[in-house]
Amino acid sequence: MLTLAWTILWIPFIAAVLITLFLLNKPRAAGWLATGVLFAGFICTLRILSHAQFESLNHSPLESSIVWLSLGGHGVIEFGILLNGLSILMLLIVTGIGSLIFLYSISYMKEDKSAGRYFACLSLFAFSMLGIVLANNLVQVFIFWELVGLSSYLLIGFWYEKDSAAMAGKKAFLTNRVGDIGMMIGILLLFHQIATNHIGSVNFLTLEGRLPHAGISEGMLAAISLLIFCGVMGKSAQVPLHVWLPDAMEGPTPVSALMHAATMVAAGVFLLARLYFLFAASPSALHIIAWIGVVTAFLAGTMALVQNDIKKILAYSTLSQLGYMVMAIGLADRNAGMFHLTTHAFFKALLFLAAGSLIHGMHTQDIWEMRRFPKTLKHMLVTSFTFLMGTLALMGIPPFSGYFSKEEILSAATHGPKLLLIIALSVVFLTAFYMGRLCTIVFFSQTAKEEHHHAHESDGFILFPLAVLAVFSIAGGYLPIKEILGHSAHAAAHHGGNLLAIISVSLGLIGFGTAFLVFRKAQGPVLGENSFPSIVLDHKYFFDELYDDLIRYGQESIATFSDAFERHVVVQFASNGTASAARSLGQLLSRLQTGVVQFYALVFAVGVTVLVFLLMLR
C-alpha cells in the first residue's frame, strides 16, 4: 500500500521532467503522458481504497519515511508519507478529478504552441498537491505548499506575453507568500514549543501524541494555530488574502478548474483538517477561524453578484464556498468541511470545465455577450445541461451532492453564534441568486438574439469529463465519505435538521427565482453604475486599492528610503567622504614634498637623531 502511495507521488514528477526534457515540442504526446500518468495514479488510489480498512487506518495511520534533513542536535526532518482516510480521500479527488481535467486539457489546449510546457506545469502541479496530501510532517507540507505556489505562478501566468497574466501570476505567488511568512513562523514556534530535551518535531503523529502533554499555554496554542492558519488564508484565499484568486482567472480555463476544485485552494482546507488536533486544542483560534470563514463566504457571495465575466463569477463562488468549508472546521466539524470540499470539487470542476466549453463555443467570457447567442441550450446541449446540473449542486438543491454537504455545514453552524448562522444562511440565498443571474442571462434570456452568432458544441474529449463530473455532482452526496474519514470525536450531533433543510432549500429556490425574474429581460447590469452597492462591489470592497496603497506608501517608501540612504549616507557621505578626506590629507602632506634634496636630508637627519636618542634612553 505504501509502495503504491510512493508511486502515486512520484510519477507525476517524472512525467513533468520527461515532458520538459523531451516533449516540449510534442504537445499531444505530452498531454497523453501527463493524463495517463495521473490516471495511473487514480488506479493505484483505487487499489489502495479497495485494500484499506478504514477503521484501523484512521486509528493508526500507515507511515513510511526517510530522514531528509538532520537539524544537528535539534531533531530531524523527514520526507515521508502518511496514509489515513483523510489522505486517501484527497488522493481520490486529486487524481480522479485531476485526470479528467488533464484529459479535457488535451483538446482545450490543442491549438496552443506551448502546450508542452502547459502539461509539464500541470504535472508539476499534481505532484506538488499530492506531496501536500501525502506528507507526514509540516515542513514537507510547507515544501510542497511552496511548490504549489510555484506551479500556480507558472500556470496563471501561462500566457505571460499578456501583461495581465504575468501580473496575475506574480500577485498569486506574492499573496501566498505573505501567508507563508506566518505559516513558517508558526511551524518554528510549534517545533520549539513541542520540543522535549531540545529535540523538536514536525511529524504529524508525533505532534498529535505530544501536544496534550507539552503543557503549551492556551495563548501560545492560539498564536501557533493562527500563524499556521495564515498559510491557509493564502492558499485557500480567505479574506483578507483572497485577492489573488479572482485575478487567477488569467490562466487557461482548465487550470482554473484544477485550482478551484482538486488542488491549490483545497490544500488550505486539507491542512486545517490534517492539523485538526492542533486547532481543536485552541477554542479561541477556532472561533476566529469560523468568523473568517463566514466573512469570506459572505463578502465573496456579494462580490459575485456584479461580475460580468463567467469565470469571475465562478471564482467568487469558489471563494464563498471555501469560506463555508473553513467555517465548518472552525465550528469544530472537520468532516462537514471535508465533505463539502469533496462535493464542491465535483461540481466546481464541472462548472469551470463547462464554462470553458461555453467560452470555447462562443469565444467570449462575458455573460452579456453570451446572451446574444440564440438557442444555446439546443446547440450546446451537453455543456448547458451539465452546467445546470453543477449549478443545482452548488445551490444545494436536493438530491444533488451539494445539498448534503451544505446541510452538514449549516447544521454545524446552528451550534455557533446566531449571527453566524444568519450570515451563513444568507449566503445560501446569495449563491442561488448569482448563479440564477448567470444561468438566466446565458441560457434563458428572452432578449433579442443575433442569429448570425452560432455557438458550437465541443468535442468528445471535452464532453466526456463533463459527463463524468455531472454524474458525481448529482450522486456525490451518497458517497461513503464519512466512512472514509472516520467519525471524528468532535462531530456535532445534528439536530433541527428538517427545519434547517426546508429553510435553506427554500432560500435557494427564492434566490434563483428572483434572479430569473429580474434578469430574464435585462439588457445589461440592473444596478445603476453609480449606485452605492455597485460602486462598493465593483471595487471588490476596495481590497485591491487598499493593498496598492499599502504597497505604494508602505513598502515603496521604505524601499525609497533604503535606496536614498544608500546613495547619500553610505556611499556619498561615509565611503566617498572618507575617500575625499584621505585625498585632502594627501594633498596637504604632498606640500611637504618640496623636491629640495637638502630639506629631505635635514628631515632625515633630525629623524635619525631623535630615533637614536630614544633608543639610547631605553
Added chain:
Amino acid sequence: MILLLPWIPFLAAFLIMLAPREKEFLHKQIAVTSCAVNFAIVLWLIFHFHPEVPGYQFAHRYPWIPFLGIHYQVGLDGINMTLCLLHALVSFTGAIVSCWPKDRMKEYLCFYLILTGAIYGVFTALDVFQLYLFYELTLIPLYPMIVIWGSKNKAYGAMKLTLFITGGAMLALFGILILYRNLGLQSFDLLEMRKNIEILPMNPGTVHGLAGIFLVGFGVIASLWPLHSWSPIGYAAAPTSVSMLHAGVLKKMGPYLMLRLAVALLPDGVHYWANTLAVLSCVGILYAGYAAVKQQDLKFMIGFSSVSHMGYILLAIAVMNQATLSGAVLLMFSHGVMAATTFACIGFIYEQTHARGVNDFGGLAKKIPFISTCLIMASFASLGLPGFSNFVAELLIFFGSWSQYPIIVSLAIFGVFITSLYLLRMVKSVCYGAENPRWSLLHDARTIADKLPFVILLGALMLFGFWPQGLLRMIQPAVGALLS
C-alpha cells in the same frame, strides 16, 4: 592531489603567458582544461572524503619559514571541502564564460587563473600566514580585471572594491599579528593555535577585541552592513566571470575565515558580539532587500540581493550552533552557485545587448527561452523555493536561530518575502510581457558549450536541494568539531 589545486591554475596562467598571442583558441583550451582538471580533482577528493573521520583529511605539512614557525600546510574538513566544491563549480563554469569573445583574451585568462588558484589556496590552507598570503593574492588580479574589462563607472567600482577589501584585510592582518603575539606559540598553525587556546585561555578583553577585529575585518568582504557598499557597484562594474567568482566564491571567504579564525579560536569573543552581529545582519537583510527593490540596473539589483543573502549567513554565525553553522556553510555553497548562475545569465544578455536595465527588456522568455528559464530558476532558488539547496540552508538557519532570536528570525523570514518581491518584479519585466522589438537579433544559448555552465550550476543546486544530506553529511561533523 590537494597540493595541486592552487598550482595547476598558476601553471596554466604561466603557460598562457608563454603561448603566442595569436593562438587564442589555445589559451582558452589551457584555461578551461586546467579548471576542469581541478574540478575533477575536487570530485575525486569528495569521493575519497570520509565524513565520519574527525579532523582534517588529505593533510600535508611542510616547513616553509622555520624561524617564524610558518608552514605550508593544507587539509580539508567538511567545511572547506564544500567550499572547494563550490569554487570548482564556479571557476570551471566561469572559465567557460571567460571565453566569450573579448579584447586581450590572453591577459584576461591569465588574471582569471591567478585569481582561481589563489582562491583554491585560501580554501585549502591550514596555516594562517599562508592563508593570508593567498587571501591578499586574490586582490591583485581583481583590480586590473575590473578596470580593463569592466563596464560603466568601472574605475570607481574597482577602486572602491579594492580599497574596502584591502582595508578589511589589513584589519584582519592586524588581528592575526595580535593573536600570534598573544599566543606566544611561534606558530601560525591553525590546529596548534586551537589546541593552545583550549589549554591556555587568553584574557577576556583580548578575546573580545580580537573577535571584533576579525568580525569587522572579514565582515567587509562578507558585506556586513554597513560595510557593504563596495559590493553592488563592484559587481556592476566587473566583467561577467569576475562577478561570478566574486559574488559566488570570494565573498564566501569572509564568513569562511570568520568560522576558521573567530568561531573556532575565539568562541567567547563571538558570543560577546553575537547580539550586535545579529542585529546588523538583520538590518542588512531588510535594508539591502529594500534597496534592491529600487534598483534599475540588473547587476546592482543582484548585488544588493547578495548583500541581503549574506545577512542570513552572518546571522547564523552570530547564533553559532550546529544547525545554524551547517546552514551557513550550505548557504555559502548555495548562494555562491545561485549568484554565479544569475550573473552568467545577465552577462549572457549584456554581451549581446549592452543593456541591463530592469525595464530595458521584455518578452525574453519567448526570444531566448533557455537563458530566461535559467534566470527564472536562479531567481526562484534565490527566493528560497524548495527544490533548491538555498531553501534547505535557510530552513536550517531559521530552525537553529529561532530559540535565540525569534524576532530577528521573523524579520529574516519577511526578508525572504522581500526577495520574492523584487525578483518576481524583475522576472516579469525582463522575461514576460510583450517582446521588445529592440532585441530582435538576440540569440539564445545554442551550443553545448554555451549551455553547459548553466546546466552544471543549476544541476548542483537542485541535486543538493533534493538531497541536502549529500553535503550536510560532510558539513555537520566538521561544524561539530569546530564548536566542541
